Amino acid sequence: MKSEKFKYKSSTLHSSLYTFHFNLPCFILVGGRSSRFGSEKDDKALLFYRQQYDKCRQIFKNVYFVAKYKKFKNYPFFIEKSKIYAPLPALEEIVKKHKKIFILSVDTPNITPQSIIKLLHKKAVASDNPLIGYYDYTMLAKIRKNLKGKMRIFDINSNKIKIKEKEVLNINTLNDLKKL
Numbered sequence: 001m002k003s004e005k006f007k008y009k010s011s012t013l014h015s016s017l018y019t020f021h022f023n024l025p026c027f028i029l030v031g032g033r034s035s036r037f038g039s040e041k042d043d044k045a046l047l048f049y050r051q052q053y054d055k056c057r058q059i060f061k062n063v064y065f066v067a068k069y070k071k072f073k074n075y076p077f078f079i080e081k082s083k084i085y086a087p088l089p090a091l092e093e094i095v096k097k098h099k100k101i102f103i104l105s106v107d108t109p110n111i112t113p114q115s116i117i118k119l120l121h122k123k124a125v126a127s128d129n130p131l132i133g134y135y136d137y138t139m140l141a142k143i144r145k146n147l148k149g150k151m152r153i154f155d156i157n158s159n160k161i162k163i164k165e166k167e168v169l170n171i172n173t174l175n176d177l178k179k180l
Contacts, residue, residue, distance in 0.1 A: 026060040031067035127160035129168035
């Protein structure tokens with residue numbers, strides 16, 4: 001994978017952050033209804049969006065949030081057109097437009113930049129959470145087939161690698177929040 005520039009930032013001895021600025025864009029999904037989190041009004045995206053955006057800006061030249069409307073001021077958005085609240089229709093729209101992408105959900109705040117870079121280099125998705133990872137236009141046929149069927153994302157990118165379970169844990173409920 002070609003990188004446009006390499007910058008190195010060191011914050012502490014224990015957490016070096018490398019800025020690679022990959023050319024393909026990153027899309028952070030923030031469009032869920034959050035109903036399992038308490039209510040439709042308790043948008044869990046508000047808890048993690050800045051953290052996820054800042055993390056991804058260390059790695060990608062272009063980072064966008066994905067939702068049905070612009071939720072946060074002063075941040076770039078990809079507005080999905082589908083009326084369905086599921087990641088698959090948004091994935092199809094994004095891949096059609098951008099050809100090669102990285103997808104991350106806002107509710108997986110524990111994923112590290114190192115794991116994101118590992119997924120990028122392998123053109124893979126996380127085996128325990130295959131929403132997170134690399135997708136491209138060669139996968140459109142599988143995406144469309146799944147849109148007509150079970151609406152599952154698990155078999156779209158067959159290149160899966162293991163990422164620590166804690167890193168790919170979705171924060172869907174208040175109990176999940178306690179696991180952080």
